[in-house]
Amino acid sequence: MAIGVRKIERFNIALAITGLFPEADSSRDFIVMDDGYGNQWIAEWHLDAPIPTKEELREGYKKYLEAEAKKPRPASLKELRLEKDLAIAEITRALAGNTRDVFTKESSVVGTWLRLIKQEIVTAEDVPEFLNLREVVLHTIEEDGLWNV
Incomplete structure (x- = not known):
């Protein structure tokens, strides 16, 4: 200066x-x-x-x-796409290993979708119809509610 x-x-x-x-x-x-x-x-x-x-x-x-x-910042579209891609990769890995019980309540894929629904970023209808993923998410919401996620 x-x-x-x-x-x-x-x-x-x-x-x-x-x-x-x-x-x-x-x-x-x-x-x-x-x-x-x-x-x-x-x-x-x-x-x-x-x-x-x-x-x-x-x-x-x-x-x-x-x-x-x-303040928590909202997830960007890029972050949401990355999260979706990671979930798909996890599903693919699990299926390649012949793991039938891939979508348990503790599964990070289910947890990720439940958190996105809880944060009102997506709706239950946005969950991909991949094997029984949507069913598990809806069942978890009905059984335990979203606040336990």
Whole structure:
């Protein structure tokens, strides 16, 4: 960095406020304005707490980022395809070994499909009709429910 040039730290003030006041509504409790060049300011403040200082906003933004990093991220289509391919590979290996009892409750193939159904990524109808895989999944849901998965 050249002498005399200051690095300007920019962060989203609305998200910083959300980090400090998670229950605050940006359309009702406060309004943040932006001049189009990245300069932001709090234009309206309707919370009972005092308007946070720049340092408090910086800390609030860090809290917001930490909370976002801890949230589980949804599975991507690529991850779902990989999981499906792994399940098919496992089924193929099991059948090549003449294992008839491949689809037990403990089977990772059944477990994978049950988790996907529980996470509402797929429905029971999406489970492939491969030997008795769909039957085992439906039977497990009926017998034990999804919450035991």
